Amino acid sequence: MAAKKALEVYLDMLSQPCRAVHIFLNHNKIPHTVKTVALRKGENRTAEFTKLNPMQKVPVMVDNGFVLTESDAILKYMATNYHVPEHWYPRQPERRAKVDEYTAWHHNYIRPHAAKVFIMEVLVPHMTRQPVEQPKLQRALEQLGDTLDKLEGMFLKRQPFLCGDDITLADLLAVCEIMQPLGGGRDILKGRPKLESWRSRVKSALRGSFDEAHQILYQLQDKSTSKL
Amino acid sequence: MPLEIYLDLISQPCRSVYIFAKKNNIPFEFKKILLFKGEQYSEEFGKVNYFRKVPAIKDGDFTLSESIAILTYLAEKYGTPDHWYPADLQTRARVHEYLSWQHSGMRGIAGKILWLKLMIPKAFEIDVPKERMDSLLVDLEGSLTAFEEKFLQDKPFIAGQKISLADLVAIVEIMQPLGAGVNVFEVRPKLSAWKDRVRAEIGPALFDEAHQMIFNAEEMSKTIDPSAKEIFKPKIKKMFL
Numbered sequence: 338m339a340a341k342k343a344l345e346v347y348l349d350m351l352s353q354p355c356r357a358v359h360i361f362l363n364h365n366k367i368p369h370t371v372k373t374v375a376l377r378k379g380e381n382r383t384a385e386f387t388k389l390n391p392m393q394k395v396p397v398m399v400d401n402g403f404v405l406t407e408s409d410a411i412l413k414y415m416a417t418n419y420h421v422p423e424h425w426y427p428r429q430p431e432r433r434a435k436v437d438e439y440t441a442w443h444h445n446y447i448r449p450h451a452a453k454v455f456i457m458e459v460l461v462p463h464m465t466r467q468p469v470e471q472p473k474l475q476r477a478l479e480q481l482g483d484t485l486d487k488l489e490g491m492f493l494k495r496q497p498f499l500c501g502d503d504i505t506l507a508d509l510l511a512v513c514e515i516m517q518p519l520g521g522g523r524d525i526l527k528g529r530p531k532l533e534s535w536r537s538r539v540k541s542a543l544r545g546s547f548d549e550a551h552q553i554l555y556q557l558q559d560k561s562t563s564k565l
Numbered sequence: 566m567p568l569e570i571y572l573d574l575i576s577q578p579c580r581s582v583y584i585f586a587k588k589n590n591i592p593f594e595f596k597k598i599l600l601f602k603g604e605q606y607s608e609e610f611g612k613v614n615y616f617r618k619v620p621a622i623k624d625g626d627f628t629l630s631e632s633i634a635i636l637t638y639l640a641e642k643y644g645t646p647d648h649w650y651p652a653d654l655q656t657r658a659r660v661h662e663y664l665s666w667q668h669s670g671m672r673g674i675a676g677k678i679l680w681l682k683l684m685i686p687k688a689f690e691i692d693v694p695k696e697r698m699d700s701l702l703v704d705l706e707g708s709l710t711a712f713e714e715k716f717l718q719d720k721p722f723i724a725g726q727k728i729s730l731a732d733l734v735a736i737v738e739i740m741q742p743l744g745a746g747v748n749v750f751e752v753r754p755k756l757s758a759w760k761d762r763v764r765a766e767i768g769p770a771l772f773d774e775a776h777q778m779i780f781n782a783e784e785m786s787k788t789i790d791p792s793a794k795e796i797f798k799p800k801i802k803k804m805f806l
Contacts, residue, residue: 392711405662406662406666407666408665409661410664410665411658430638433638434629434637437631437633437637437638438631438634440665441631441632441634441664442616442631444665445673449669487616490615491616
């Protein structure tokens with residue numbers, strides 16, 4: 338009998354949460370099928386995709402007919418449903434709570450503030466064919482700076498990973514957001530050695546699946562640095 | 566040492582934690598943090614929560630912030646009835662899905678209404694541009710529609726037949742605009758029926774007690790320290806305008 342890949346994920350590799358899902362699946366060798374949804378081509382607005390997810394967003398997971406949106410929910414579901422090492426989403430209440438604390442905080446800080454820089458430096462100029470709005474970008478960079486201070490100060494105080502001694506879903510979600518501005522040639526961790534070390538540790542722990550997921554972003558990075 | 570829960574009931578996430586703890590008879594010490602008096606900036610509270618926000622808990626040496634994390638932690642630690650945070654993986658995933666979406670999809674929008682319509686102009690005497698308010702009200706309609714069509718659909722509660730943490734986190738945000746006179750339930754019978762069900766499950770007395778604050782928002786705004794006002798003004802401008 339042919340192996341049925343009952344797990345499907347709808348992804349756009351330019352999307353940070355999509356990369357987190359992709360990396361998790363590949364790193365943990367979970368059998369799955371990737372269905373590409375190119376946001377820049379409006380493939381999230383087709384009647385078919387809208388039927389699947391009326392919010393028209395990615396990632397989406399379909400497990401034998403069970404449709405799930407929101408990367409946090411998807412990652413937590415997969416971490417529990419498949420035999421992955423426990424460190425990803427620990428079972429002990431205090432340790433799990435620390436991961437939940439990060440994934441909640443992430444929504445209001447790392448995700449919007451890092452994404453905003455990429456949107457302003459890459460997406461908006463590309464779509465409008467206008468130059469980057471410098472004052473707005475400066476404010477966004479300041480806000481991101483404050484957020485990175487908080488990330489370091491709270492989550493990396495005396496530990497190698499965001500929630501303790503081992504990599505968790507928190508590090509995976511965070512690192513994908515932090516990589517995004519590279520698409521515009523900007524390394525937001527420049528001059529932040531503690532965070533740079535953390536990023537190296539995360540990349541090492543994820544090995545090949547990290548670079549594989551970031552291919553499209555690296556290509557974008559090459560394009561933008563070659564313009565300088 | 567008993568569980569300490571740091572709360573200011575004007576805050577929506579504080580209400581969800583308060584309601585959950587009371588409803589489930591979780592013994593705790595209520596540590597009041599009056600945000601408008603700047604009590605979140607005390608040295609003592611800084612040791613409990615680095616981010617200086619409420620709600621926060623201290624359980625022995627263990628400290629935790631973020632209401633979502635606190636709620637799931639309390640559900641697991643105190644073994645509350647399964648329906649709050651179901652063990653069934655797919656039902657739990659539905660709860661997680663709402664808890665994730667709501668940060669920007671609901672709280673980020675409904676949470677601003679009381680501020681922009683009442684607190685900022687009346688208590689802090691800062692002008693809110695009409696276009697800003699109008700645009701926020703349009704966004705609110707979008708959030709409520711998404712809530713009804715995607716998360717509630719034709720079910721009695723978000724996760725299905727029974728109330729869960731998702732409904733609790735949703736209700737406190739959806740109630741908040743009422744403090745500014747924005748009646749979100751007026752033309753939404755489905756939403757209103759859901760609210761009644763949630764209130765009945767929580768218990769009307771506890772529900773009403775927890776929400777008392779928002780109905781006193783205007784009164785409360787008059788009691789804000791003048792010196793506190795000056796400290797808050799630049800922060801508020803940065804956050805909302």
